[in-house]
Amino acid sequence: MINNSPELRTVQVTRYVTPLREGGSLPAIVEADDDFLYALKFRGAGQGEKALIAELVAGELARALGLRVPEIVFAYLDEAFGRTEPDEEIQDLLRASEGLNLAVHYLSGAITFDSLVNTVDARLASQIVWLDCLITNVDRTPRNTNMLMWHKELWLIDHGAAFYFHHSWPELEEQARRPFAQIKDHVLLPQASELELVDAEFRQILSLERIQAIVSLIPDAWLTGDSPFATAEEYRQAYFHFLVNRVAASEIFVKAAQHARKALV
Numbered sequence: 001m002i003n004n005s006p007e008l009r010t011v012q013v014t015r016y017v018t019p020l021r022e023g024g025s026l027p028a029i030v031e032a033d034d035d036f037l038y039a040l041k042f043r044g045a046g047q048g049e050k051a052l053i054a055e056l057v058a059g060e061l062a063r064a065l066g067l068r069v070p071e072i073v074f075a076y077l078d079e080a081f082g083r084t085e086p087d088e089e090i091q092d093l094l095r096a097s098e099g100l101n102l103a104v105h106y107l108s109g110a111i112t113f114d115s116l117v118n119t120v121d122a123r124l125a126s127q128i129v130w131l132d133c134l135i136t137n138v139d140r141t142p143r144n145t146n147m148l149m150w151h152k153e154l155w156l157i158d159h160g161a162a163f164y165f166h167h168s169w170p171e172l173e174e175q176a177r178r179p180f181a182q183i184k185d186h187v188l189l190p191q192a193s194e195l196e197l198v199d200a201e202f203r204q205i206l207s208l209e210r211i212q213a214i215v216s217l218i219p220d221a222w223l224t225g226d227s228p229f230a231t232a233e234e235y236r237q238a239y240f241h242f243l244v245n246r247v248a249a250s251e252i253f254v255k256a257a258q259h260a261r262k263a264l265v
Helices: 047-065 088-096 121-132 174-175 181-187 194-205 208-215 231-247 251-261
Strands: 010-019 028-032 037-041 072-077 099-105 147-150 153-156
Touching: 010 037, 010 088, 010 099, 010 153, 028 072, 037 072, 047 072, 047 121, 047 208, 047 231, 072 153, 088 181, 121 153, 121 181, 121 194, 121 231, 121 251, 194 251, 208 231, 208 251, 231 251
Parallel strands: 010 072
Antiparallel strands: 010 028, 028 037, 037 099, 072 099, 147 153
16 A cells, blocks of 8 residues: 555664674664664764665655565664674764664565576566666665565665765756666666556656655754755755656656666567
């Protein structure tokens, strides 16, 4: 069921379980006060709040489009949490991440998607390729699929590398109309034969109101860093305008993806 007004729960991190030493951001498995395990993304790591914003917005866009994404929650890290951590690197990360972070429900027992073993039908492949073109997600390649198989269903994870434009903030309208060249490396592109049908469907789903509701989830606390915007609201609305313009110009990235697919099949 597609939700017009997404809401995120806030949990308190109660226990650091183990690091997930994948990539440079050092996410971790943690336990929260609701007794569930989460994969926690730290605001003090890697690309900082921008990675959390990308994870939040991309994940909730995927959910709005009917794709499977683990529950996303705000995760509060108390200032006293890291004081007893013996690993100095982890302690520094915890102290730099005090306050509001982002976490996703940990899918215990899930296995990494393998394109040589797991099959995806044309419709689902087209949906995921369209999403990744929209959010300019560079991390869905055969080397790093960022997809899991859990209970025989495909789940999307790790969208922190999406919206790469926000690391330099060039002309947003121009960026919104650009094709996504990196789609040629997408692990599901060979199966994505229904892009035009998906495009028509997804453009209807992603209304102005739905995009605004998702962008409005971004906390002010993540919008106070170095940026060209005078206020947190201006910063937040930049994502809204980018997405609105990109959906309106989706024909451009769809045609580019189709062209890249023809070179493969």
